[in-house]
Amino acid sequence: MTGRAQWAVSLTLASLVLGFMMALQYRQTQTGRLDAISVHAYGTEEKRLQNELAALKEANARAEQQLARLTAQLAAYEKEMAGSNSQLARLQQRLQQERILAGLTPVEGPGVSVVLMDGIAVNSDTEQVLTHDWDVRSVINELFTAGAEAVSINGYRVVATSGIFCTGPVVRINGHRIGAPFTIEAIGDPHTLKSALEIQGGILDALRARGVNVSAPTMEDDIKMPAFTGNATAGAVGAD
Template sequence: MHPSPVRPALAAVFVVLGFMFATAFNTSNRALDARASRSSDLAGVVRDMEREREDLKSRLASLRASVSDARRKAAQEAGVRETFGRDLDEARAAAGLTLVIGPGVRVVLDDAGTVPEGAEPGDCVVHDSDIAAVVNALAAAGAEAVSVNGERVTATTPIRCAGTTIMVNSTRIGAPYEVLAIGEPDALEAALREDRVSGPLFGDFRAVYGLRTTIAHGGSIEVPAYAGSVAPAYARAAGGGS
């Protein structure tokens, strides 16, 4: 009996099919492995991104806290600077180191035009003591700033005679003498007229010796700043350096 020619052909077909099946199976496995690998890689990337996001959130919260703290400190420092600046301005104004403007009085003291009969020439001129009396009366009445012929009066201002002229802050001045003072105008004028020393300048001395003196109110009196040196030669703050 002769072998059937179909069997070898079928065997060959089965071999080919088996090879194709094995190849397809291996390809499928490799594809699955690749997808699994990619999925694993993507999962790792996602985890890394999540960790980075959490880290960024933490850093952002820290930065926000730092900014908030910086703003708080800046506000505190600004408040300190504002307070210090305001106190410094007030101290400078009180010390006479700044130009100031406000209501007050303008006082003019001038020598007599002629010497009245029976009067002494020395009685008919304005003396340093007269100017000092006016300044003292104004200060006692609460004047916040005073100047004499443009010279700001401070705590150490000397008013003294130098021959036929008067010295204020080491500056020679001459008649007429203009005294500007900032304060309550009525109170300042009342003090000048009622003071035991300055009062006669606007009363008896004016009538008897011909002194030309006036007091005028002003709503915007301008008193200049002190222009001299304020550095003490001997005094220093207690507990401070040399």
């Protein structure tokens, strides 16, 4: 009965190895499942951080509102203080104008708005159709050159120390990260600003030729802009 013993031994040996491998694999999948559970736990941690971020953002918004209120109050007090003194009143007016130019006060007035949007790459030349920091900068420079008194990008006021630069897929303005589309608003003489943008071979034409999706500049009767919020001395380096 050696033949019988032979098959039993061979099969037992093979079964032993098979059992061993199956056990290994079983343990592997089991630990995999454990990993998935810990990933889930990590998800709650992420949620907690998200909540924290939302709370911080809300607090930040409240603080900004308070700042705006205090600034308005300060302006009112200053006006009151000037009273009937004409020289002081003139100085006061100068100060107010300087503040507008410096972007320290919320302003409103007629102007233009234009939207820059990433184009759709037709022949995989994505780099060409994206809106880059220098594109936004060029449009803003054009607006300031044309006599814009106040400019904002997606509601963020642009001031002398504002930095506009690319960080990965977004553009950083005053330390705020914003993504396309970029709505650029400028307060000033609407006709002048509009024609400055629309000049033949001008900045918008150049952008359109490259494939960037540029809206036609529209004249607005009343644009409201918030005050510059951020560190006035370090706006360009983006105080986070």
